[in-house]
Amino acid sequence: MSTQPGFNTVFGSLVQYTKGTIELVTGKKSHYAFSNIFEVAAQSAPYEKVVVGLNLGYVIEAIRAEGTSPWFTCAHDEFVIAVDGIVRVDFLKLDAATAQGDGTQLAGELPKGRPMGYVLLKRGHQALLPAGCAYRFEASTPCVLLQQTVQGSLSIEKWADICLK
C-alpha cells in the first residue's frame, strides 16, 4: 500500500479563501478587474447580484445566498452554479411570462403560475434557469452562487470596491 499522500483539491468558500495576486511589470492592475467571488459574497447583502465579470453586456454575477430570495424571472436562459453551501431552487411555470429585454427581473411577490418542482444544489452543481419561468433561491446557511446572464436592472457594479488596484 502506498504511503504517498493523495492529491487535495482546494475549493474556496465564504469562510476560507485565499485571494491571488498580480505581480505587475507594466500597465495597470485595474485593467485585469481582478476580484475573488467569495470575498465579494462575504461583503454582499443576501441576493445582491454583484457583477464580477462583464463582457459587452454579458455578465457573471457573484451572489450571496442566505434565507429566501425574491422570485426572479428572465426572458432568456440563465444558469446558476453553487460554489459553496447548499441551495434549493424552486421553479414556477408562469401563467403569463412577462419578462422582456435582458437580464434578471423581479417576478413580483406572488407570481401566478404552476409549481414545476425544485432542485437541490450542493457545491459544484449547476442548474438551468429556463427562459420565461420564475425561480427562487433558498439557503438555510449562507452560501455562494455564480450566475451567468445578461446585465440587467438588478445587476450591481462596484468594481472599485472589489478589484485589485
Place this chain on the structure above:
Amino acid sequence: MAMLEAVETESALIFDTLVDASAAHPVTGYKAFNLGSFKLSRDEYFARIEWPAKGEQRSHLIPADAFLRAVMRDVAWGFFYGWVNFDHVVGTRNLYGKVDMYAGTFNGVLKAAGVDYTEQFETPQIMATFKAILRDWTNAGFDPFAAPSETGTAFGRKSGDNIEAIERFRVATRRMPGLKGDSPLRDDLPVNRHFADVAQDEPEVHASEGFEGQLHAFSLFKYLSRSDVSWNPSVTSVCGTSLFCPTTEEFILPIVHGNDRIEWFLQLSDEIVWDIGDKDDGNPRARITMRAGDICAMPADIRHQGYSTKRSMLLVWENATPNLPQRYESGELKPYPVEF
C-alpha cells in the same frame, strides 16, 4: 464563424490532397511537410520550422513534445480565437475561414530585424496539413492532450501512432450538457487521479407532475473531474453568445494565447499562475496568480500562458459575438473591460 460549438474539423480529412508530404525519412522514419513557403520536419528531439526572409532560409526548433501539444490544441480548437503562439516565434492567427501562419511576426526583435514571415492559408489546407503532421509525428504511447506525468514520450524515431488520442475534439454543447439532444455527461469516463477527492454526487432534481424533464441540473465539478484532457475549454452553458467553457489544467498551457477579444478566467479550484505579455511583441507585462474563487479579465491586447502544478478546474468565459476582432482593432472597443 467563431462559435466554439460550431468548430467542424472532421471535413478536413477529405482534403488530404491538399497535404504536401515527403516520403518517410530513411533514418528517423518521419515525413516532412511543405505548407506554402514553410517547411516542417522533425527528428528524434525537435520539430524544425523553416521559412524564407531577406533572401535566406530561416529556421526555428521546438522540442517535439511541446510542438505536438501546441498543434494538438490548434487542431482541436479549429484555430481558436485570435493568435495561437506555439512559442515566442511560431504560431497561427485565426481569420475565421482563413488562417495566417507566422514565424517571428509577433516577436519584437525578429520583427524589427525583418527576418519574420507570414503566409495566409485557406483553413481546410492548413487544417489538413496540421492533422497530417499530428498523425505522422505522434508515436504510440504519447498523448499530446495529456499532462506529462500521464503519458509516454514524444521523443525518438518513428514508432507506431496514436490516432485515437489525436481524434478527440472540443465538446459541442448547444445549451447545457445532459439535456435531451445535447452533449452527454461524462459518467462513462474515469475520475482523474488528481480529482479522486472530488464529490461525485449529482444534484437532486424534483420535477412536479407534468414537468418531468423540464428542470435540469448536473454536477459540473464531477463532470470536470472526469475530463480526460488538459487545457481544452469545452462549452457547458450557453446564454446568447456568452459561453462558459470550463477545462481542467495541469502542467503548462501548450500555447501562448493572444485573443482577438477580451476573455475572462474564473479559477474554480486550486491555483494557476499566468504569464502575461504584450500581444504584439511578447514583452512581459504581469504575472497573475489565481486561487479558488479568483476571477479576472484577460485584456484584448495581451498574450497569456498558464502554469498549473496540480490539475485544477478553470472556467474560461468567452464572448463568441462575430466582428469583435475588428471592433477591438479599430479602437471602438477598449482592450480592457471596465474602467474604475
